[in-house]
Amino acid sequence: MRLFHTSDWHLGQTLHGQERDFEHACFLDWLLSQLNLRQPDALLIAGDIFDTVNPPVKAQERLYDFIVQAHEQQPKLTIVMIAGNHDSGSRIELPAALMRRLRTHAIGRVQWLDDGVLDSERLLIPLTNSKGKTCAWCLALPFLRPAEVTGAALGDDYLRGIAQVHERLIAAAVERRNAGQALIAVSHAHLAGGSVSEDSERSLIIGNAEALPASLFSKDIDYVALGHLHKPQRVNREERIRYSGSPIPLSFSEIDYKHQILEVEFDGANLASIEPRLVPRAVHLQRLGPAPLTEVLEQLAELPVVDLLEDPQRQPWLEVRVRLDEPQPDLRLQIEAALNGKAVRLVRIAAEYAGRAAADGDDASALVELGQLTPHELFGRAWEQAYGSAVDEQTLADFAQLLQDVQQEEEQP
Known part of the structure; x- marks a missing residue:
C-alpha cells in the first residue's frame, strides 16, 4: 500500500501580520494534484492543521473544502488527521461524525474508559487498499496534554502518562493486526534528536x-x-521515524528548508520506500542583511521592479536586517522609500545595534522582539531582571505547568 505523510499546515497563519491564505490555497491545490497522480491509499496529516486554537473561518473552509474535493476525486482514499499543540482537540473532532462519511478520521484527544483503560478503539484506524483489503493499522496519537494523561487513575507524572498511552495503544495494535499488516503511528510530538526551527515552533x-x-x-x-x-x-x-516538515516556510528561519510531503510504500508489513515530493513554493521569502544601512539601501536599489503582468500575490515576502551605530528615527521611511516600485512585500525590519558587546563578538546586542522569545525565555528574563538571579528549575517547572493549563483553557469552545 501507499500513503502520503504531511504535517504542520498551520492554516490561518500570518507572517508578521500578513495573511498567507494564497500560499495555503496553492499548496492544497498541488496536494490534490499529487493525490490524483500518485493515487495513495491514505493521507496522514500529523497535527497543527491550524495555526491557532480559534482559526479564522477562511482557514476552516480551506480544510473542509480540501477534504470534500479529495473524497470526490478519490472516493477510496482514507484521511487520518490529528490535533497538534497549535490545534484545539475539541474543534478538530467537532465535525468528526460528518467527516467519517468522507473516509476522514479526525482525532483530537485521547480518552479513558470508566475502568481506567485507554479507549484504544477510537485511536486504531484500519487502512485499506484500493480493493478494500486492510493492509495496515494507523495508531493516531494527537498532541498529549497533561489533563489527558494524568489524574487519579494515572498518577501525576506527565511523562509516565505519555509512556502509558504509547504502551497500551501499541499493545492493542499488536493484538489487533493480522500477519502481513503494517503498524503505522501518526503523532505530534518533539522527539529527542530532532532539529528545531529557530522561531516558529511553539515549545x-x-x-x-x-x-x-x-x-x-x-x-x-x-x-x-x-x-x-x-x-x-x-x-x-x-529510516522509519520521520518528520515530513511543514509545506510552506512558516518563518524566515525556514527559507532554506526543502518543504515536502513524503510518499511511503509498504510491501505487506515491510517498509519498502520513502520518497520526498517537493512542494512548489508559491511565494518566496527573502532576507537582506544584516548589513550597515548604506549597504542595505544599495541592495534594495538592486531589487527587480514590479512587472504588471505578474500576480502581485506571488511577490516575495521581505525581511530587512540592518546594523546601526545609533538609533535611526526615520529607518522605516528610508527603507520604504528605497522599496518604492520594487517587486517585494516588506514584512519586517530588524535592527541590530553595534556596541561593546558586539565588538566582543557577543550577539546579545541585537534587539530581540517579543515574538522571537518563547514564553519560557521571556519568563526567565523577567525573573532575572526582577530578582537578579537565574530562575530555578522548580519555578520554571511550575511556570510550564501553568502555561499548559492556560493553553488548555483557551481550547475550550
Missing part, C-alpha cells in the same frame, strides 16, 4: 522535559509519521 516543555524519547515507538511500529518540527528529517537516523 512543548513540560516541567524540565521537552523532547520525548524515540523509544516510545517500539520496533513493532513499522513507520512513525511525525508532526511538530518544521524541518523534514529522520529521528536518530532511523
